[in-house]
Amino acid sequence: MIDLLRYDFMQRALIAALLVGLAAPAIGTFIVQRRLALLGDGIGHVALTGVALGFLTGTAPVLTAVVVSVLGAVAIELVRERGRTGGDVALALLFYGGIAGGVLLISLAPGGSNATLMSYLFGSISSVTVQDVWVIALLAAAVLGVVTVFGRELFVLCQDEEVAKASGLPVRFLSLLIAITAALTVVIAMRVVGLLLVSALMVVPVATGQQLTRGFRSTMLLAMLCGMVATVGGLTSSFYVEVPPGALIVLFALGGFVLALGLGRFVRRSRPQESN
Amino acid sequence: MRGGQVSLDRRPVLRGIDLTVRPGEVVAVLGANGSGKSTLVRALLGLVPLSGGSTLLYGTPPTRFRQWWRIGYVPQRLSVGGGVPSTIREVVASGRIARQSRFRLTGQADAAATARALEAVGLADRAGDPVQALSGGQQQRVLIARALAGEPETFVMDEPTAGVDAESQQLLADTLAGLVARGRTVVLVAHELGPLEPLITRAVVLRDGCVCHDGAPPKAVGAHALPGHDHVHPHAPEKPVSPLDWRPTS
DSSP: OTGGGGSHHHHHHHHHHHHHHHHHHHHHHHHHHTTOTTHHHHHHHHHHHHHHHHHHHTSOHHHHHHHHHHHHHHHHHHHHHHOSSOHHHHHHHHHHHHHHHHHHHHHHSTTOOHHHHHHHHHOOGGGOOHHHHHHHHHHHHHHHHHHHHHHHHHHHHHHOHHHHHHTTOOHHHHHHHHHHHHHHHHHHHHHHHOTTTHHHHHHHHHHHHHHHOSSHHHHHHHHHHHHHHHHHHHHHHHHHHTSOHHHHHHHHHHHHHHHHHHHHHHHHHTOGGGOO | OEEEEEEETTEEEEEEEOOEEOTTOEEEEEEOTTSSHHHHHHHHTTSSOOSEEEEEETTBOGGGOOOGGGEEEEOSSOOOOTTOOOBHHHHHHGGGGGGOOTTSOOOHHHHHHHHHHHHHTTOGGGTTSBGGGSOHHHHHHHHHHHHHHTOOSEEEEESTTTTOOHHHHHHHHHHHHHHHHTTOEEEEEOSOOGGGGGGOSEEEEEETTEEEEEESOOSSOSGGGSOOSOOOOOOOOOOSOOSEEEEOOO
16 A cells, blocks of 8 residues: 555545545435436436547546536436426436437547547546646535535435425525536546446445435445545555456445445344334 | 416316415315315415416415425425435434524524424434334324424424324324414314314315315314305404415406
8 A cells, every 4th residue: 555655646546536435425325315326327428428529629528528517417407307207218318418429529529539538438547637636626625515515405305305495495406506516526536437437436335325324414424435445445456456446446336335235234133123 | 375276287286276374273174185185285385386376475475485484394295215314313303494594503403493393293212213214104203393393383284194093193183282372373284184173273175176165174074074065254354464375366
């Protein structure tokens, strides 16, 4: 671990991994609660169009990815709000549109090909620059800030939208806030695990946490801990065994889930009075 | 509420409803399944858009209403999305939201009100348990406690007795009696009143989306035993601002 830190690229990667491991499960808890576990995937696919747009126009792909994925997230939220059914279909439409748009735009970009997109699809944390680290830190702070300041209101919203309305909460604003925060999370996680695996970091640690906890707050905190252990653990292991860190991070997270599943069953059995 | 109309999927659910709830009243909205009871109370609060007429909360349309802490809404059932566990205390404490400001931490007054609400519904000893582990009746008590925690002036309850065991029903009746004694206004939707009956001061019976009875609570409860006659209520001069009011557009 110590010799790991001697490499500059590894230091940057570890900071990025830590921040993503912290931020993604925090907003992920609300998303899972709202039954929008696939929202992150939808935004991730749309973000691909944003990345390609960056290459096409010669701007930083992270920047265009932020803009396009925020727009995509708002679109998903509006479709979800309008249509009483078909929220999953709306998501599916964005999945396909996002991938197709990304592939089309990258082929138009000078010198771009599908191979250019690969590092965004599957992550390339070892190539994170100092500037990337700053962007990730800023966005992660924004995500955690939203969760801290609006957490109470988001909790009510995710429990019951009508009650939120009858409590005078700005329901539409809060819904959009969740969607936009999710979009920011997708972009920061993009470099670490890749767009195709982004959602795993928002969902899997939450699923792990809820095996062992009884409350919302404790689930969120445990999920954040699981997220950090998975990202840092996956990244360090990938340094030694020469496999893509993104995949290893997600497999670490899944391993944690399986572990928690067994542990949770054991814990629940030792508290039988709760199972009525 | 006056001349209130609500349509869902272009099918009229409520037609020409005139209803004014005065402070301190305990109004039971009765009627058969599908008569629009639930829709009525949700429309009163502006949760369901009106296709005609208007509704006022303490003299203000819902979209411009800002004093939501005055109203405690108890929905029909606890919707626990996604399965992220929440403790009873977390859910009940969230009832304080209309009284809290965004940048301030949860304070002592919040904690005290939450504790009182938990005590009132007899769940104080289970506050740390996840709501998902509770029975239907106990979950209903959690929802009522959430509204109690907000210390509102008016309670709007959608079927608080549906699918609730006898013990919980009695507990609800006792809780309501306490609220009524302190001058709170209550509007509740019910299929049958059970132990709540002695508390009700006024019954509004819906049939096919229209008010078919408004006045003294019917003695025998059950759709067939309800008086079919129209009972026009002379409106008292509006000195205090009514908690809930539906007004005509034309």
